[in-house]
Amino acid sequence: MSNFQNESSNDSSYDSCLNEEAETLKLYRFIINGLLLNIIGILGILGNIISMIILSRPQMRCSINYLLIGLARIDTVLIITSILLFGLPGIYPYSGLLFTYYYIVYPHIAPVVFPLAMVVQTASVYLTLTVSLERFVAVCHPLRARSLCTYGRARIYVIAIIVFSAMYNLPKLWESTIKEEWFPERNVTVYCPRPSALRENELYIRIYIHWLYLIFLYLLPFLGLAILNAAIYRQVRKANKERQRLSRLQKREIGLATMLLCVVAVFFVCNLLPLVLNIIDTYRPSWDMPILVNTSNLLVTINSSVNFIIYVIFGEKFKRLFLLLFCNNSLFGTGRESPDGATHDDSFMSNGDRQSLRLHRHNRNGMSTRMNGSERDKKKGGRSRASSPGPCVYYPANRASKEITIAYTTQTSLSAPD
Numbered sequence: 001m002s003n004f005q006n007e008s009s010n011d012s013s014y015d016s017c018l019n020e021e022a023e024t025l026k027l028y029r030f031i032i033n034g035l036l037l038n039i040i041g042i043l044g045i046l047g048n049i050i051s052m053i054i055l056s057r058p059q060m061r062c063s064i065n066y067l068l069i070g071l072a073r074i075d076t077v078l079i080i081t082s083i084l085l086f087g088l089p090g091i092y093p094y095s096g097l098l099f100t101y102y103y104i105v106y107p108h109i110a111p112v113v114f115p116l117a118m119v120v121q122t123a124s125v126y127l128t129l130t131v132s133l134e135r136f137v138a139v140c141h142p143l144r145a146r147s148l149c150t151y152g153r154a155r156i157y158v159i160a161i162i163v164f165s166a167m168y169n170l171p172k173l174w175e176s177t178i179k180e181e182w183f184p185e186r187n188v189t190v191y192c193p194r195p196s197a198l199r200e201n202e203l204y205i206r207i208y209i210h211w212l213y214l215i216f217l218y219l220l221p222f223l224g225l226a227i228l229n230a231a232i233y234r235q236v237r238k239a240n241k242e243r244q245r246l247s248r249l250q251k252r253e254i255g256l257a258t259m260l261l262c263v264v265a266v267f268f269v270c271n272l273l274p275l276v277l278n279i280i281d282t283y284r285p286s287w288d289m290p291i292l293v294n295t296s297n298l299l300v301t302i303n304s305s306v307n308f309i310i311y312v313i314f315g316e317k318f319k320r321l322f323l324l325l326f327c328n329n330s331l332f333g334t335g336r337e338s339p340d341g342a343t344h345d346d347s348f349m350s351n352g353d354r355q356s357l358r359l360h361r362h363n364r365n366g367m368s369t370r371m372n373g374s375e376r377d378k379k380k381g382g383r384s385r386a387s388s389p390g391p392c393v394y395y396p397a398n399r400a401s402k403e404i405t406i407a408y409t410t411q412t413s414l415s416a417p418d
Contacts (some may be wrong), residue, residue, distance in 0.1 A: 017103070017181045017192035026094040033090025037301050041087060042081045044305020048072040048079075054321050063154035064134050072156040074120045081117035082304075085110060086297045087203040099186070099258045107191035115172040122165035124304075125221045128267070129172050132260065139235050139257045164239045168216070169210065175199040201340050210282040218275060219392055229264050230378050232257050241340045259314035266310065270303035 021029075051072045055065045059328040084106070092102035133152075138145045176193050183190045198204055239254045280287055311318045 015179070015194070015281050016178060017190050018183060021093055028291055029090040029294055032298050033086045034094070037090070037374050038083055038087040040305050040340050041083045041301050044079050044301065044308075045076055046339035047305060047308030048076045049321070050404070051311060054318060054325065055344065057325075060317075060321070061151070063149045063151050064131065064138075064242060066151060067131050067134065067158065071124065072130065072307065074124050075129065075307060078117065078120045078124065079301060081113050081120070082297065082301045084113050085117065086294070090294075099247060103183070103190035103192070104141075105186075107193050110193045111173070111176040111178070115169055118169040118172055119162075122162050122168055122217060125217055126161045126164070127158070129221050131160065131229075132225055132232075132264070134357070135257055135260050136232055138253070139232055140409045155401045166263070171198070199392075201302065204271060205285075214282060214382065222275075225264060225267075233261055236261070255316070259310065263307075263310055266306060267303060269298040273299055313336040 049072075054067050055069050055072070059117065087097060089102055089106050094096045095219065134149050137148050174197060175196055177196045179192050179194045181190055181192070182188075236254055236257050277292060277296055280289070313319075314321060320380065
């Protein structure tokens with residue numbers, strides 16, 4: 001259950017690639033994985049792409065947004081791997097469609113796709129923790145945010161997390177083999193993934209699969225998220241009592257922290273069942289719970305797909321920029337309000353109130369100068385040329401202030417179709 005391969009047995013009929021499942025389980029897998037997981041996954045990929053477009057705009061450039069862009073990319077890869085490992089294989093047993101994928105394509109790609117899925121899972125865990133830590137610093141220790149929450153540091157964090165995740169999950173490349181079997185009804189050779197000798201080693205299972213996974217992908221991240229968000233929640237409650245005395249920038253930070261608390265709540269709801277299944281698999285590996293495993297797969301996919309919705313609901317700047325870019329026929333162009341898609345409202349900016357207003361005044365003055373210059377050129381040369389918008393000038397942020405999202409999946413959730 002903690003791997004995508006089915007556990008092997010000395011009974012050759014049990015280990016056959018052509019084992020039949022109960023009709024109720026086939027139907028359940030078809031609804032949960034074949035329909036819901038695929039539909040939600042496709043919508044989640046679209047939402048993550050839109051999130052990356054918005055967060056990568058020049059006026060949104062800051063450390064927290066760089067972390068969120070990296071998280072959106074990892075979520076996208078995670079959703080794709082979930083579709084390949086669970087969504088598409090859930091269609092054939094009940095409907096009879098995608099026979100070639102189920103018996104030929106899937107068994108050959110699963111030994112590679114599954115380790116990739118575990119890499120992005122691990123990366124999502126620690127990026128989530130990094131995002132929470134960044135919000136903790138911005139809300140609870142704002143004076144230290146200038147030195148700790150920088151764009152360069154965020155880039156280093158993302159690279160280090162990806163490298164660590166790849167190294168930690170490197171042994172999974174040798175966890176599986178491919179079983180070959182003749183299918184007489186179709187007169188064709190079929191294949192299915194099976195655990196390798198390494199994956200069936202008791203010491204390897206006890207130490208690496210169970211305990212290390214439980215510690216590094218559950219206990220440490222969950223404990224860190226609980227402590228950080230408890231501190232953020234206390235600060236939010238304290239700030240709400242003194243809201244009238246807060247500056248606009250402080251209110252924005254509190255708003256982002258409130259959104260983070262909502263994201264964390266969704267994270268815990270979607271990952272509670274996979275956590276329970278992983279603990280059960282550690283102490284009762286003989287228990288077979290395919291319905292719960294398939295449900296946890298769906299919850300994991302939902303958790304990686306709802307970030308865009310959370311941004312739109314709780315992120316005022318994100319929502320307004322989304323409406324500007326996607327509802328004014330200006331996806332990759334500029335809006336009518338101001339150059340580079342930025343409006344005259346500094347709430348779009350992520351660089352602080354005073355710097356945003358100073359930048360806005362600077363752009364207006366610069367455009368006036370260029371317009372006056374164009375008038376002089378018109379008088380001299382008799383030719384008129386349309387004035388171009390001023391260049392986008394970036395002032396480093398005083399503190400990070402972007403929306404928070406998390407995406408955390410479990411190894412239990414990456415169990416293969418039975």
